[in-house]
Amino acid sequence: MDLHFCGDFNDQISTDEERLIPHIKRFFECAVGDAEFYAAVQENVAGCGPLLQARGIFGIDPVQLAALFPEVLLLKEVPAAELEDKPQALLWRRYSAATARFREDWRQRVGKTPSNRFNTWHQRQVNRCHSQLGKETNQAIIHTTIVFELSKGCSMGCPFCGLAADRLQEVFMYTRENAVFWQDILNIAIECLGTTVGGGFCYWATEPSDNPDYLRFLDDFGQATGVFPQTTTAAPLRNLAWTRKLLQFRRKHTTVVDRFSILSTNILRGVHKNFSAEDLLLTSLILQHSDTLSQLMANAGRNRKDFSGNASEESVKTHTIACLTGYLVNMVERSVRLISPCPPSERWPLGYRVYAEGNFSNAAELGHFIGKTIEKCMPEQVAQDDILAFRQDLEFTLLPEGFQLCSAYHLHKMAGSPHLAQLGRLIAQGNLTSSQVIEEIMVQHKDVFALLSSIQSLFDQGLLEDGLGG
Numbered sequence: 337m338d339l340h341f342c343g344d345f346n347d348q349i350s351t352d353e354e355r356l357i358p359h360i361k362r363f364f365e366c367a368v369g370d371a372e373f374y375a376a377v378q379e380n381v382a383g384c385g386p387l388l389q390a391r392g393i394f395g396i397d398p399v400q401l402a403a404l405f406p407e408v409l410l411l412k413e414v415p416a417a418e419l420e421d422k423p424q425a426l427l428w429r430r431y432s433a434a435t436a437r438f439r440e441d442w443r444q445r446v447g448k449t450p451s452n453r454f455n456t457w458h459q460r461q462v463n464r465c466h467s468q469l470g471k472e473t474n475q476a477i478i479h480t481t482i483v484f485e486l487s488k489g490c491s492m493g494c495p496f497c498g499l500a501a502d503r504l505q506e507v508f509m510y511t512r513e514n515a516v517f518w519q520d521i522l523n524i525a526i527e528c529l530g531t532t533v534g535g536g537f538c539y540w541a542t543e544p545s546d547n548p549d550y551l552r553f554l555d556d557f558g559q560a561t562g563v564f565p566q567t568t569t570a571a572p573l574r575n576l577a578w579t580r581k582l583l584q585f586r587r588k589h590t591t592v593v594d595r596f597s598i599l600s601t602n603i604l605r606g607v608h609k610n611f612s613a614e615d616l617l618l619t620s621l622i623l624q625h626s627d628t629l630s631q632l633m634a635n636a637g638r639n640r641k642d643f644s645g646n647a648s649e650e651s652v653k654t655h656t657i658a659c660l661t662g663y664l665v666n667m668v669e670r671s672v673r674l675i676s677p678c679p680p681s682e683r684w685p686l687g688y689r690v691y692a693e694g695n696f697s698n699a700a701e702l703g704h705f706i707g708k709t710i711e712k713c714m715p716e717q718v719a720q721d722d723i724l725a726f727r728q729d730l731e732f733t734l735l736p737e738g739f740q741l742c743s744a745y746h747l748h749k750m751a752g753s754p755h756l757a758q759l760g761r762l763i764a765q766g767n768l769t770s771s772q773v774i775e776e777i778m779v780q781h782k783d784v785f786a787l788l789s790s791i792q793s794l795f796d797q798g799l800l801e802d803g804l805g806g
């Protein structure tokens with residue numbers, strides 16, 4: 337078995353523990369995604385052996401693992417003291433922590449692009465998302481710099497699709513001509529965005545299995561970047577031969593895990609019936625149909641609801657599944673958009689803002705689009721004639737020695753320098769250019785460097801309006 341994606345965790349566990357992990361994983365998948373299974377285990381945890389065997393779960397102690405139910409159902413954290421005599425529950429905890437650490441390391445490893453301008457824009461968007469989406473959602477977003485779609489539309493038509501994917505119209509096949517085109521596109525992407533391309537993937541509002549050549553494209557991606565990217569499929573049972581090839585592909589390239597999006601209890605049971613616990617070790621099952629996850633679905637795309645007059649949790653209203661701060665490239669229509677996540681809104685119902693859109697007919701044109709948008713859409717400073725205004729979702733409050741801005745999640749406070757209160761008040765007016773604001777403040781406060789540095793800090797934190805709203 338290969339747990340390389342868990343870093344050195346593999347070396348810290350015994351062979352028996354290693355064998356248990358896929359079965360513990362499956363036990364919890366059933367507990368969260370199959371209400372009948374959960375009820376049966378709750379009713380007779382010590383006597384549920386035959387049920388476990390029927391689901392392909394072997395070697396685990398359900399009594400130990402049931403102690404973690406409140407945690408896996410996201411109800412409450414179980415105190416460590418309650419798990420002291422439950423080594424299997426502790427093993428799962430250690431495994432979960434190792435996979436979380438690996439995800440974090442992975443983010444760091446993709447590095448920076450060769451363009452400082454892109455990197456500072458990217459960091460500014462990450463900071464804005466931290467303020468608008470909250471720490472938890474933002475930490476779950478990888479903010480990859482490029483994503484490719486290998487089809488136009490999606491055959492699945494999920495009613496909750498946060499990206500409101502169109503119906504499937506066309507597939508980008510691996511013909512000789514397209515293969516050359518694809519490799520050229522990958523090369524130009526690497527030239528412009530460097531090692532960060534390895535953090536990208538090859539689906540978005542598309543279903544990977546709609547493209548029969550999907551794995552060939554993935555293979556090229558891996559050869560070019562050194563990373564064989566993650567796949568999420570919502571159709572793991574549609575073509576079992578295709579799914580088996582995907583599982584084989586992942587076993588060969590263990591750098592990341594793939595995901596099956598599970599839409600019903602029957603699909604979960606079908607997946608467990610067709611694939612062993614070991615087969616699925618490198619595959620996370622996203623239990624979309626479970627009560628636990630369906631409450632957390634992004635309020636975007638086809639799942640958009642009217643929350644007016646409704647006191648729902650802020651995290652439900654602002655959640656987005658968009659995870660790209662960079663270029664979304666569709667290989668069928670040869671289109672490209674520069675986007676970044678944001679809370680779903682009337683203006684941005686898909687949970688991402690669009691900075692620029694274009695088309696390309698060859699790799700050089702895609703490179704030109706990337707270069708041009710880095711130049712145009714990613715200023716490193718506020719220009720003198722830019723109107724200075726705070727982001728529309730921020731609530732401004734004047735303080736005796738400065739001001740504070742309150743988002744749905746964070747309080748951003750700027751205080752302690754004599755010019756700050758006046759700076760906050762003038763920006764809150766929302767109708768003065770940067771040079772007008774500076775000129776007015778300079779009448780009383782002569783420290784221009786302190787003033788410019790305050791404006792830069794607001795800009796870098798993504799607290800200033802950039803004309804896109806939402």
Ligand code: SF4
Nearest residue numbers: 490492493494497570
């Ligand atoms: S959720 Fe995924 S699989 Fe379902 S329609 Fe949207 S893009 Fe397709």
